[in-house]
Amino acid sequence: MYNVVGFLSRPHGLTVLSSIISSSNYNLLAVYTHKLNPKSQDSSRSVRNDYHLFEEICTSKNIPIISVDSKNSNFKNFPECDIIVEVSWRYLIPDTITKKAKIISFGIHRGKLPEYAGAEPIKQALVKNEKEIILSAHNLNAGIDAGEVLATISHKVNYNSKLSLDDNIQKIRDEITPKFSELLFITFSKFS
Numbered sequence: 601m602y603n604v605v606g607f608l609s610r611p612h613g614l615t616v617l618s619s620i621i622s623s624s625n626y627n628l629l630a631v632y633t634h635k636l637n638p639k640s641q642d643s644s645r646s647v648r649n650d651y652h653l654f655e656e657i658c659t660s661k662n663i664p665i666i667s668v669d670s671k672n673s674n675f676k677n678f679p680e681c682d683i684i685v686e687v688s689w690r691y692l693i694p695d696t697i698t699k700k701a702k703i704i705s706f707g708i709h710r711g712k713l714p715e716y717a718g719a720e721p722i723k724q725a726l727v728k729n730e731k732e733i734i735l736s737a738h739n740l741n742a743g744i745d746a747g748e749v750l751a752t753i754s755h756k757v758n759y760n761s762k763l764s765l766d767d768n769i770q771k772i773r774d775e776i777t778p779k780f781s782e783l784l785f786i787t788f789s790k791f792s
Contacts, residue, residue: 601625602682602703602792607632611773612710612780613687614653619781620685621661626788628663629679634690635667645669683792686740687780698740704791705740706750708780710773713738717745722769725757732756733772735779737787750790753783 604626608617613633620628633654636645651667658665671691678697686693686707698705711721712734725733732754739747755776759768 601627602788603627603629603679604683604685605630605632605679605681605701607684607686607689607693607707608654609634609648609688609690611650612708612777614650614657615777615780616685616687616708616784617654617657619784621657621663623785625792626683628661629681630664630666631658632666632668632675634669636669638690683788684740685784692744693740695741704750704787706737706747706787707740707745708783708787709736709738709745710776710780711745712736712752713745713749720769722772723765726759726765726768726772730757733776735776735783737783751783751786753779753786755779 602625604620606617606620606628608614608631617631620626631654633651635647635651637648639645655665675697678700681701682703684698684701684705689707709721710733711717711725713736716724722733735753736749737751738745738749741747757772760771763771
């Protein structure tokens with residue numbers, strides 16, 4: 601049994617949360633998530649639409665859930681663990697935290713790295729007429745989406761010319777969400 605801490609947000613983070621909980625090989629010690637919307641999307645910073653789902657799942661399984669809505673948050677009492685996994689995290693996770701994982705600290709990014717690091721990787725790929733979206737599991741280090749790529753999985757782009765770019769992006773996001781769990785376990789199998 602491997603002890604895991606998750607830095608998880610948004611629907612693909614929720615998928616990863618559910619997958620870890622469903623596995624008998626991994627014990628989720630704590631979940632760090634964002635309770636509030638980012639300032640860039642919501643100046644009033646209201647509660648995220650999906651936050652209650654994270655809260656319900658964690659509460660039902662007695663998993664501590666910690667809300668982090670500032671890049672200056674202090675990670676007091678961070679648990680010793682074997683693995684840290686990050687999905688859709690807004691802030692750089694300090695090395696003092698990532699180094700607490702005895703085996704590996706990794707993130708899953710919905711873009712090919714290093715080509716599509718940072719925000720809106722699907723949009724970047726579509727603008728460049730890519731034929732597939734590559735999800736990348738990467739080592740967490742001092743840079744955003746800058747760590748060594750550990751594993752990848754691809755998804756064929758089925759662009760619908762009748763939809764707007766934004767609608768195509770959302771359609772692809774929805775299509776690839778289940779692939780996060782697949783890439784999670786591919787990466788887990790390499791290190792545990």
